[in-house]
Amino acid sequence: MNREDFPMLQEGFVFFDNGATTLKPKCVVDAMKRYYEEHTSNIHRGDYDAAVKTNALYDGVRKIVSQFVNCDPNCVIYTSGATHSLNMVVFGYMRKHLKKGDEVLLNKAEHASNILPWIKLQEEIGIVLKYVPLDENYECSFESIEKCVTDKTKVISLAQVTNVIGDVRDVTRIGKFCREHHILFNVDGAQSVPHMKVDFENSDMDFLSFSGHKMCGPTGVGVLIGRRELLEEMEPLCYGGGMNAFFEEDNSYELKEIPVRFEAGTPPIAEVIGLGEAITYLMNIGMERIHEQEVSLKKYLLEKLKEFDDITVYNQNPNSGIVSLNLEGVFAQDFSIFLNHFHIAVRAGNHCAKLLKDEMDVKNTVRISMYFYNTFEDIDQFIDALRHRSEIFQIIL
Amino acid sequence: MDENLRREIILDNYQDPMNRGLIEDSSYVRERMNSESCIDDLDFMMKIEDGKIQDIRFDGEACAISTSATSIMIRKLMGLTVEEARKILENYQNMIYEKEYDSELLGELNVYDTIHKQPNRMNCALLPSVAVKKMLEKLK
Numbered sequence: 001m002n003r004e005d006f007p008m009l010q011e012g013f014v015f016f017d018n019g020a021t022t023l024k025p026k027c028v029v030d031a032m033k034r035y036y037e038e039h040t041s042n043i044h045r046g047d048y049d050a051a052v053k054t055n056a057l058y059d060g061v062r063k064i065v066s067q068f069v070n071c072d073p074n075c076v077i078y079t080s081g082a083t084h085s086l087n088m089v090v091f092g093y094m095r096k097h098l099k100k101g102d103e104v105l106l107n108k109a110e111h112a113s114n115i116l117p118w119i120k121l122q123e124e125i126g127i128v129l130k131y132v133p134l135d136e137n138y139e140c141s142f143e144s145i146e147k148c149v150t151d152k153t154k155v156i157s158l159a160q161v162t163n164v165i166g167d168v169r170d171v172t173r174i175g176k177f178c179r180e181h182h183i184l185f186n187v188d189g190a191q192s193v194p195h196m197k198v199d200f201e202n203s204d205m206d207f208l209s210f211s212g213h214k215m216c217g218p219t220g221v222g223v224l225i226g227r228r229e230l231l232e233e234m235e236p237l238c239y240g241g242g243m244n245a246f247f248e249e250d251n252s253y254e255l256k257e258i259p260v261r262f263e264a265g266t267p268p269i270a271e272v273i274g275l276g277e278a279i280t281y282l283m284n285i286g287m288e289r290i291h292e293q294e295v296s297l298k299k300y301l302l303e304k305l306k307e308f309d310d311i312t313v314y315n316q317n318p319n320s321g322i323v324s325l326n327l328e329g330v331f332a333q334d335f336s337i338f339l340n341h342f343h344i345a346v347r348a349g350n351h352c353a354k355l356l357k358d359e360m361d362v363k364n365t366v367r368i369s370m371y372f373y374n375t376f377e378d379i380d381q382f383i384d385a386l387r388h389r390s391e392i393f394q395i396i397l
Numbered sequence: 398m399d400e401n402l403r404r405e406i407i408l409d410n411y412q413d414p415m416n417r418g419l420i421e422d423s424s425y426v427r428e429r430m431n432s433e434s435c436i437d438d439l440d441f442m443m444k445i446e447d448g449k450i451q452d453i454r455f456d457g458e459a460c461a462i463s464t465s466a467t468s469i470m471i472r473k474l475m476g477l478t479v480e481e482a483r484k485i486l487e488n489y490q491n492m493i494y495e496k497e498y499d500s501e502l503l504g505e506l507n508v509y510d511t512i513h514k515q516p517n518r519m520n521c522a523l524l525p526s527v528a529v530k531k532m533l534e535k536l537k
Binding site: 331332333334337348349350363364393394396397 | 437438460
């Protein structure tokens with residue numbers, strides 16, 4: 001659906017790498033172009049017309065985000081992306097509030113940006129990282145999480161949807177459990193927010209991170225949402241202009257209120273405006289429709305793949321648009337180069353989930369990650385390409 | 398070079414590479430090559446005795462180009478003096494980067510003389526040469 005909005009979607013080109021980044025609709029690029037061509041100006045301190053317009057658009061995006069994921073607009077912090085957001089949670093909040101021996105529950109399907117900051121914090125202050133075992137389908141269930149909780153568990157940090165397996169974690173149930181047990185609930189929404197309706201308040205999340213570029217928005221911008229009382233206690237990682245109320249020679253200073261306290265320096269203004277446009281665009285389509293389209297595409301793809309007994313699919317079950325697979329006897333990267341010859345863009349590798357190999361017994365896969373603008377014809381083109389797989393080395397060498 | 402011959406040499410070395418599999422031996426120098434640009438991940442080990450390369454072995458997961466280049470490189474370098482090996486490595490890297498080089502020195506390594514046409518594969522072809530260079534540095 002909506003293919004006409006995407007200039008890159010030319011006849012014959014199949015973009016199946018949406019887990020890495022998504023294509024940009026023309027309206028998003030146009031909104032950023034307008035900023036650059038019609039009202040370039042910095043935020044917060046300009047009294048001229050262009051600056052007033054920029055300010056209104058920039059601050060207005062907080063409201064758009066709050067409507068999109070149901071949260072307080074004053075608790076929407078602009079970041080450079082989900083990685084930055086997650087690092088702010090770990091080093092801005094957790095470093096100050098956790099102590100030696102406190103347990104943080106993770107799992108091995110997580111992306112590097114929800115593991116490596118924690119490993120670093122463990123090195124710094126001696127917290128204990130525990131990995132919730134995945135089930136036989138490499139999924140992370142509520143029951144499995146519950147079993148790992150002890151009286152030392154202070155944080156559960158996980159992706160709502162993982163980027164290789166694509167399993168959808170029951171964040172509402174996990175959030176409720178966390179609230180009841182006074183455990184902080186940190187959610188990586190990079191692969192969920194672009195694809196389904198996410199509700200920050202009703203899922204009892206304490207922190208939610210996501211990126212703009214994985215949801216039709218520009219690169220270089222993302223969001224961190226936090227519960228107000230937690231954000232009040234979070235330390236900025238960056239100090240400078242725009243975030244201070246005053247500072248004096250005697251070393252006294254005062255910071256501004258949240259959320260601008262966390263946005264030192266000139267932010268990515270055009271990108272924030274582009275993000276707002278992207279979210280509005282997605283809301284107009286409807287997140288339920290987007291999710292339904294992806295699930296039906298996956299179902300169709302799995303059905304078509306049944307005829308190939310040399311294709312292994314690692315994630316049959318999850319209700320999302322991600323399919324991770326391998327072609328028997330072919331290295332994932334060679335397979336993706338082969339698909340490129342048929343104008344099909346996929347991603348080969350471990351997809352930054354470098355601990356997942358411990359559970360899956362396979363290090364690299366080819367990942368097909370779909371979005372609402374993918375079609376059944378895209379899948380047919382992929383299946384047609386597969387029929388040439390016996391010629392793979394003639395094609396790629 | 399004839400395209401069929403080129404493909405055959407690459408494929409033979411990919412499907413049945415020389416000296417795949419590491420051994421326990423402390424007299425070898427080791428190097429892990431985790432490509433920055435792709436997902437090749439190979440471990441190398443090399444033994445030098447009396448100024449000559451006695452053995453190079455490797456293991457791990459990598460694409461057809463990296464694996465075959467490693468195999469062909471091992472065949473080429475075994476038994477050579479360190480100086481002879483350096484000369485080949487330099488000429489090989491020059492070939493990949495489209496600089497001047499002596500093709501007569503390179504033997505079957507010439508199969509990668511057009512790899513620059515696929516820029517995203519140049520690092521795959523370079524991988525074994527970088528590994529051997531790093532191991533030679535360690536032995537200095």
